[in-house]
Amino acid sequence: MAAVTTVYTAILAKGDHMISTDAVYGPSRGVMQAVYAKYGVEFSYVDTTNLENITKAIRPNTKMLYLESPSNPTMDIVDIKAACEIAHKHGILVVIDNTFCSPYLQKPLDLGADIVLHSLTKFINGHADIVGGAIIAKQKDIYDNLRKTMVMMGGNMDPHQAYMVIRGVKTMSLRMDRSQESAIKIAQFLENHPKVAWIRYPGLKSHPQHELAKVQMSGFGTMICFGLKGGYESSVKFMNSVKLAMLAVSLGGVESLIQHPASMTHAGMSKEQRAEAGISDELIRYSVGIEDVEDLIQDLSNAFDKV
Ligand SMILES: Cc1ncc(COP(=O)(O)O)c(C=O)c1O
The missing domain is CATH 3.40.640.10 (Type I PLP-dependent aspartate aminotransferase-like (Major domain))
Structure with a gap:
């Protein structure tokens, strides 16, 4: 800041x-x-x-x-x-x-x-x-x-x-390569999950600016946002059930983090401002770290079972 x-x-x-x-x-x-x-x-x-x-x-x-x-x-x-x-x-x-x-x-x-x-x-x-x-x-x-x-x-x-x-910074490229490799797998898992209503990850064809991302960025990154069917209630239950990814703000670290912008990073904006900016109440933001991707997917899968 x-x-x-x-x-x-x-x-x-x-x-x-x-x-x-x-x-x-x-x-x-x-x-x-x-x-x-x-x-x-x-x-x-x-x-x-x-x-x-x-x-x-x-x-x-x-x-x-x-x-x-x-x-x-x-x-x-x-x-x-x-x-x-x-x-x-x-x-x-x-x-x-x-x-x-x-x-x-x-x-x-x-x-x-x-x-x-x-x-x-x-x-x-x-x-x-x-x-x-x-x-x-x-x-x-x-x-x-x-x-x-x-x-x-x-x-x-x-x-x-x-x-x-x-x-x-000496390990930035290694960390980013590893997290990105996992991010695409996690994004695909989420996109195919029946309890996910929508997902935004630049590496998915469903992202509205996927073609632009391919040209402008040299990788699709490690950040994913998505919403659950069942809206806010389901999203909160899901976030509280994830165990391996920590419920915390910040991003881009070796540990995976999950957070709820409407009540955390973007709580300072009014509900109207958030709605205008496309930040819905059920939006979940996930920062993919360098943990074993199978563990991360299992963690998400376990949390979905609780919803
Ligand atoms: C896009 C972006 N810019 C700036 C900041 C502020 O960074 P810091 O927490 O280092 O002050 C953040 C923090 O999450 C961010 O996501």
């Missing part, structure tokens, strides 16, 4: 307008509404999978297009290259939260973005034992501004955490 707020603080001033993906990580939206609104920053949250919504939202004072792809938790995928072309025609900076992919799976600067940010807490560190962020900028003047803002606002990392991240 220090990376997110450093970008907001460095780039946006009173009277500026930001357009953002509507289904972003809850606090990235929450802090805009709770804090930056107080300082006179304007914002529009739109479904950026439809590029027309971006064009329609542009105002004379639009300064930043903020994207998350795949989005947390809905797994929506934005055509980054096309979105950058639209924004740049209007002199708008493009910022992408690339946390769900890590640089291993997606390189937004190559697709036209100006600034990329990551929660290091997730795939890059990979062991759920530090909290940190990173910002990468293409242009030197933008980088200098971001760095100055970060230091002044205090969002810098302590040396021990930096050491932990450097240690963790």
Whole structure:
């Protein structure tokens, strides 16, 4: 969140307008509404999978297009290259939260973005034992501004955490390869399960932006979201019955995690905002770790039996 707020603080001033993906990580939206609104920053949250919504939202004072792809938790995928072309025609900076992919799976600067940010807490560190962020900028003047803002606002990392991240990142490709291999198997298991109402995983043909994911990402990632038949009640019962995957927020670590965005990561949004962003009450988000995939599938299967 220090990376997110450093970008907001460095780039946006009173009277500026930001357009953002509507289904972003809850606090990235929450802090805009709770804090930056107080300082006179304007914002529009739109479904950026439809590029027309971006064009329609542009105002004379639009300064930043903020994207998350795949989005947390809905797994929506934005055509980054096309979105950058639209924004740049209007002199708008493009910022992408690339946390769900890590640089291993997606390189937004190559697709036209100006600034990329990551929660290091997730795939890059990979062991759920530090909290940190990173910002990468293409242009030197933008980088200098971001760095100055970060230091002044205090969002810098302590040396021990930096050491932990450097240690963790050494195994990133191994962790990601293993988790992705399992994720596709788990997604297929879920898609074929009679108690699953719907599922979103970029690697499945049923994902609405599967073809775009194939071109834009170099792998489909390890994040899955799905809903159970029987809605909210069934989803809660299911989540509480899963034993191997921990019921916890965060993602991208060696351990599999399961969570309920409506009551956890996205609880700060109103029910209406969540509905608009496609975050239904029954939505379950699953972050696939590096455990034995047969154990993970058995764990899910056992939990389905309890529903
Ligand atoms: C997409 C995304 N961006 C940013 C964050 C914030 O990361 P941190 O917990 O490291 O502050 C998260 C956390 O879940 C996230 O999922």
